Amino acid sequence: MGDPGRQGRFGNYGGGYVPESLVAACRQVEEAFREAWPDPGFQQSLARLLAVQVGRPTPLTPVRRLSAELGINLLLKREDLTHTGSHKINNVLGQALLARRMGKTHLIAETGAGQHGVATATAAALLGLAATVFMGQRDIERQALNVYRMRMLGAEVVPVETGSRTLKDATSQAMRHWVGATEHSYYCVGSVIGPHPYPWMVRTFQRVIGDEARGQCAAELSTAVPDYVVACVGGGSNAAGTFAGFVDTSARLVGVEAEGGAGAALGRVGVLHGARSLFLQDGDGQIVEAHSIAAGLDYPGVGPEHAHLRDLGRARYVTVTDDEATSALVRLARTEGIVAALESAHAVAWVIRAAGAGELPPGATVMLTLSGRGDKDVSTLKELA
């Protein structure tokens, strides 16, 4: 999981399939990132923001009661404890610092669950930038709390009424808007998707999850490295950041997708939102609408690096149903006092199923990234109850 080069290739995947009007803008982002990342000044600013604003490092929590029930040793990397409540903030602060360094005054973002939108609105407020967040009308309805949070933070939230009215369409709309606004605006992509350099850059900013967890596992586990490393996968940023910390170890990497949005597990090669990767498509090559109770997983594709990891066999991608995810959410709440995001609950659900099916051997150590907290999902769950 290294530098994908100027062409942004992860094996057969990635690249920069953007309109000519965005080629220069993407290059500019790449140049800026290549210049900023090794700069100790940039690193220092980012590290300080992650410490004093985000609350990093986040803990690695050994889960006692659920582990005992499952006969395994489960550890949770607690991204739910970050400022704004999900891992999205790690990436956003990095990009927002970059945008300011590039002299941009506006941030553009797409959002599904609203967590990336809230994170973007937060970073914008903090750094004195304006923020415009595109969000599918359907997601606006099911994540109303986050919509109001964004507005309170001063961001403009633009409803997207096209297509499935979810994350896919919000992303398209954000790209359309960016085409006309490249001069002052920076497009702050929320996952390891989009054209080069985004998949690589976002993974690099999210790598802090995996790097921290690696060190914490070394301190916590007699084996130093867990047997399994598990994370949910929408576009795949929390998983990519997590995997990056363990890809050079013996840990088995498992990405858990929503059954209705399983780009990596069920998708075919295609090109969308700037990258060649795996997408859910019908026989005619039309992108299929994803369906997940977790707005953040309601995306028909996956980041190109995941497609590559799948091809290599280095990571496995599995799927979980809405019902499994909600049950896992409740079970984790009841046994550990943690109300996870519905997205994160997918990862927990797979662990529960795999432990029950003997797929995880008894005593296996499992490091799971809990990507966010469930406050945003409470009204969705309430309707189900």
Place this chain on the structure above:
Amino acid sequence: MGDPGRQGRFGNYGGGYVPESLVAACRQVEEAFREAWPDPGFQQSLARLLAVQVGRPTPLTPVRRLSAELGINLLLKREDLTHTGSHKINNVLGQALLARRMGKTHLIAETGAGQHGVATATAAALLGLAATVFMGQRDIERQALNVYRMRMLGAEVVPVETGSRTLKDATSQAMRHWVGATEHSYYCVGSVIGPHPYPWMVRTFQRVIGDEARGQCAAELSTAVPDYVVACVGGGSNAAGTFAGFVDTSARLVGVEAEGGAGAALGRVGVLHGARSLFLQDGDGQIVEAHSIAAGLDYPGVGPEHAHLRDLGRARYVTVTDDEATSALVRLARTEGIVAALESAHAVAWVIRAAGAGELPPGATVMLTLSGRGDKDVSTLKELA
């Protein structure tokens, strides 16, 4: 701010004004706490929970943009970043560990904003205890999110229909329930109120806020100690925990109450919920209903140690209106990307007002405890907008 002795006196305040049926139970709690607190095993268990579950230490965030606007140097102690979203968890984990050590199987709690209830439900799930949370019907309505969170965590939430149907009445009902349940149940009080040993014990568990902040200020400030230390005051637990870290310094201590719930600023000596302290009362000695937009400040009294600090002149208690608090909340969100709890926004509002009025000298350093995050308040604020 030391040990108030067996009688639990803070100057003229405190004590144990409980029905005879609760005297033994309170003594039992005191004995258990006096025995557990110096025990390295207990300290270790608590410290570990605070680290891996709560995410302590919480950051001290220098607030750049708002500070510049106000001409002061404002630092925020970020209790909003703790697990469950407010300082309440610090105390609850301590008490829940104590309860388990005492062999109790049930936790009882009252809650106003729901934060203490969520924290109690969380600790109960984590330690395998049952939880029953009393909550005023009015608070159930305005903090619906937290009610559902508690239920998801497996706690029983009991609506209280008497009196003002807020925190005061929930507290009375929790005490009534405890009288009949002392054998198996531990009453987990949520603030520095109630009979001895609660005000002292809760402050002791919350002291981690002040101790951490003291150390962080020493690292952050050239003066080592801030000029002002500010916190909101409902019952007063976040303020007490904060003040405890600074009471022996030159810092001026300011407790900020809701105008409609200003026990310390506007109350008279009385006895309620087990303690002699300051309470809002009418001419006949009846307790007056508090009124605050912040459910956690909607309490007509204040913990006895605050009454004592006021008498000594060591701390000052000031009030802020609902409108000032909501404006401060929005201003902090827009300038710093932090959506604070309405309770905490009261402290921010006083700083804004005092800086504007020249009461805070230009360049003053102000350490403010941001006691919680505002997710729970978003629907309240939405209705105002």
Place this chain on the structure above:
Amino acid sequence: MRLEDHLRSRRAAGRKLLMPYLTGGVTATWVDHLRALADAGADAIEVGLPFSDPTLDGVTIQEATDAALARGATVRGILGDITGFTDDVPLVASTYYNLVVRDGPERFCAALRDAGISGLIVPDLPLDEAGEAADAAASVGVDLVLLASPATPQPRLAEIARRSRGFVYAVSLMGTTGERATVAESAATLASRIKGSTDRPVLVGFGISTPQQAVEAARSADGVIVGAAIMRRVLDGATPDDVGADLAKMRRALDQERDQP
């Protein structure tokens, strides 16, 4: 006559003591209820001075309290209503400590005395905190009654019995006031324990609802206190005569018990 002397002499006459409770100011004609209770054979009457936050009361007395406060009842008003009520049946005020603190224990107790009240019960004032109020009460000749509960351990129970004045209030069970279907087992045990350490009268209260329960509870004690059962009837609209008739039934049941071998 002091409350305690009165109760001792009644007990000496072989009588089981009966002390009904009435929330002061609960209705416009509450003093008529008071008189009916006196006439129906009460040995003393507990008069509740309503407090906004009755943390040891169950729903019935909470409701009575709310009703009284909603009517504008105040300590001053209630004391005014009962001034010169009667010398035969002593009145015992019962309230929460905040109302005592409001004017200070001395002024508060003096006001009680001036209104002809001879005893005071403060359920949220345990032994350990009672010093100031006890002194104030004693100095004006009002008996400060202390409460003992099933959870009270032995040496403390003796101390409570020793320092209580008027009588010792035996709280029958771990719980709040309010009607119960049966008398808790803990009632008899507690009453016997108290009687084992004092010859002061011992009255059992909390949950005594019917004549049968009164008889049962009075067996190991010197008498009973009946609160919520009466207040339930008052809240449901019972007239003074109705309430008097109820109490008279209890009186008869207790007296019959005595008259049987």
Place this chain on the structure above:
Amino acid sequence: MRLEDHLRSRRAAGRKLLMPYLTGGVTATWVDHLRALADAGADAIEVGLPFSDPTLDGVTIQEATDAALARGATVRGILGDITGFTDDVPLVASTYYNLVVRDGPERFCAALRDAGISGLIVPDLPLDEAGEAADAAASVGVDLVLLASPATPQPRLAEIARRSRGFVYAVSLMGTTGERATVAESAATLASRIKGSTDRPVLVGFGISTPQQAVEAARSADGVIVGAAIMRRVLDGATPDDVGADLAKMRRALDQERDQP
């Protein structure tokens, strides 16, 4: 005849080129619209192969795309519809790269060629990624048209002009497709820049809505592409005759401009 040869020869005849756009399958009778456009003086016609996620299109073409897909339009179906359409007016397919990748560029381009299509525009396929598709297109004699934008820097512009086939598509402004009130200033600058580095035909597209705008945009270029303005009319129910009449007006305006000194 190859697309580029055709356009060059038309230009050589002193004519400003006019290339209308039509979303394939947008209505049941869309081929009649196509024919009407051909008859009204189109030099070539861009046929949109609808893709579910048209990220570079504005609302009008998004709507047309949705309508076509809702009707069940597919690449295969559209190609079937136009097979044997006409030899006089070349057709240029335009779509997003995912539909090219679906069957692989080679099979995709072969299918275009078999349906009589002579050019291909893929707005989300920039120069850097175009190699595979360019080879596939070239090998079956389909011209892969590259796009240049106001943001394209100089050496890259020359490279695009060099590697484009058929013509060079000058994107008039930084934005999506869709009608605009005026022609962006950037259009003329870009067209001149491209013409400075190639003699390949240069067509300006995006936002050309009226005959006047077409005339203006064509001044520094070899012609114009008109998309959303036509699709708006189609979506509003315009018949083939209506659309033909509209295009004829543009044709006349462009021809008159030439005939004026």
